[in-house]
Amino acid sequence: MKAIRLSNKAFSLLELMIVITIIAILASASFPAYSLVTTRAKMMKSVSNYKQILTTLNLYALDWDGAFPNRDEDGNDFGNSTEVFQNLMLETGVGADEIFYYQTNDPQKSNPPNGDGFLDPVENCVIYVAGMNSSAPAGAPIIADEMQTAGSYGPFHPWLDQRKAVVGYVGGQVRPERLTTNQPGATVRGPKGSNIDDIFQAGQKDDEGRVTGGLLPSYLDGNSILLPQ
């Protein structure tokens, strides 16, 4: 019978060092890739949530002659987007507070929604452009990620370093859009080929019919952009 002989060959110190170095290189290379994948996954979750918000806004508009939420039940203009979405949930019976939330770097909003059917201010991370109805241009932005000031993104924006912000449009489209920079103060660029540096400005048509300024209808301005509160 053939004897089984165990190999007594051991790793030399040099071989061990090489293996450890390779593992370290592989690990350091995969962490940024992993974080990019999780960031993209969170962004896509927001895209899906915003589509639900747009569906809900259209449900609301069906009941109100095509108008998106612009005034509360007492006829007063909304002061912030949280009031708009609270009203929207009340009017449509949609109870999913989590669709207005994403994992932001804002320490005030580090807790995810509690799913109690009421939108608390700390659970809302979405802005709303007031003053439009369903006959507004399909390419006009109506909801987007939380901004620091109307149209521009601050240091808490979770995808600032990726130069992205998720935007939902009147026509039902939702896309991660490109920001002008990865620094606070970044604005959302217009579509490729346009020279729009901030889509959240009222647009005008030049002599050749090209849109300049931004993608908001000309009857709106920065005051129409309601931030969460």
Ligand SMILES: [Ca+2]
């Ligand atoms: Ca809640």
